Amino acid sequence: MSFNLPANVILPVDSIDVRLDPAPHPFERDNAEAIAAGWLEHQAGNPALFDGTMVLLSSLTYDRGVLAGVCHEVRYSTFLHWRRHPQTPGAHHAFAHAMPVSGDGALVAIRMAPHTLNAGKVYFAAGSFEPIDFVDGQVDMHRNMAREVMEETGLDLDAAVPEARHHLISTPGGVVIFRRYRFSQSADEIAAQVQAHIAADPEPEISEAVLIRDASTHPAGMMSYMPALVGWHFASA
Template sequence: MTVSIDHDPFRLYPANTVFPISGLDLKVSPGDHPWYLAERERAAENWRKEVAANPALFDGKMVFQHRLALQDGIIRGEAYMVPFSTFLWWRRQERPSGGLHLFCYPVPVSSDGAIIAVRMGERTANPGQVYCPAGSLDASDVVDGVCDVLGNMVREVREETGLDLRQADDDGRYFACHQERRMMVCRVFRFRQSADELLAAIERHMVEDEEQEIAGAIAIRSADPDAHPYNPTMPPLLSWFFGGGT
C-alpha cells in the first residue's frame, strides 16, 4: 500500500501521531527544486531581513523534499538540495506548500529514563526552543544520492552535545510523525549514564564548542507540553514516549 503525503498526509496515521516505519529510502535528485525556482527572488528578499535580524545565520545547502510517500512501511522521498534561505522562506508561509521538510530526531535517553533535549542558542534559527538535538539533512548526509539518516543523527548529536550515539544501546527501529507537510523521523538511543552525568558531559562540551549552537541541555521526565518552550514537533514525541510507545 502506498500513501502519499503530497496529496493526503499519510491517511493511515493522523497528524501528530507517532507510528513505526520499517525503513527509509530518501533520494536526492540533481538540479533545482521547483519551489526554489518559483520563489528564489522572494526567498532572497526574506533572507536579507533574516540576516539583518540574526547575522549569525548561514545560508548552507540542505535537503528539501519534493515528494514523500509511505510504501509498505518504508518512507520514500524525492528531494533536491536548496539554500537554507529557501527553507526559511517556505517556513514563513502561513500554509507552506510546494515542498516538504523531513527531519531526523535522535532521542537520547538516560539510564534513569529521561529524554535529553537542548535549548537552542540565540544565534540559531530557532532561538530558545527546546527539542532533541537535531538538524536538517544537508550535503554531508547524502551518500551516492541517498540520505544517510543515521549518519545525520550521529553527526548532529555529536556537534551539539558532544555525546556519541554509537556508544548508546539502539534497537535500530525508526518511527515517524507528520505535521502539515513536515515529517519527523525518530530513533531512540539509550545511554548507560544517568541524566545528571549526560548533562554534565554536555556542559563540558559547551565550554569548548566554538559554534555555540545550544544554550543548555535539559532532562525531560514527563509529557507535559508546557514544561518548556518546546518546538511544536516535541509534544507528540513526548506523549508517545512517556505513554509507553517504545
C-alpha cells in the same frame, strides 16, 4: 509530487528510501526573487545566519511502514522562504531526531542558544538533512543524527544502543523522523557531559541540556510536537 502522511499521528517506520535528485528544486527555481528578498530581511534581524546548503523534499509518501521520497539540494534561504509558505504544493521539509534515553530512563533534550533561528526552543538535538547525509544518493538517517548530536552536544550516538525501528510524526513545520538511542550513563552524567561540551565551544548552538524525566514534564519553550514524542516515549518505554 505527493505528501500523503496523516497529520499529528505517530507512525512506525520499517524502511526509509529518501533519495537526492540532482535537479534543482522547482520551489527554489520559481521563487528566486522572493527568496533573495526574504534572506535580506532575515540577515538584518540575525546577522549570524549563514546561507548554507540543505535539502528540501519534492515528494514524501508513507505506505505500510515504508517511507519513500525525493529531495533536492537548496540554499538555507530557500528553506526560510518555505517556512513562510509551508502549504506550497510540491515542497516540504523533514528532519531527524535522535532521542537520547539515559540509563535511568530520562530523555535528554536541548535548549537552543539565543543567536540561533530557534532561540530558546526545546527539542532533541537535530538539524536539517544536508547533501553530506546522503550515501550513493540515498539518505543515511544515522549519519545525519550522529553528526548533529555530536556537533550540538558532544554525545556519541555510536556509544549508545539504537532502537531497531524509526517512527515519524507529520506536523505543519515538517515531518519529524525519530529513533531512540539508549545510553548507559545516568541523566545527570549525560547532562554534565553536554554542559562541558557547551563550555568548550566558542560558539555553541545550544545553551543547556534539558532533562525530561516523565510525561508531565513540559519545559518552557518546548516545540509544539514535543509533548506527543515525550508521551509516546513514556507510554512505550
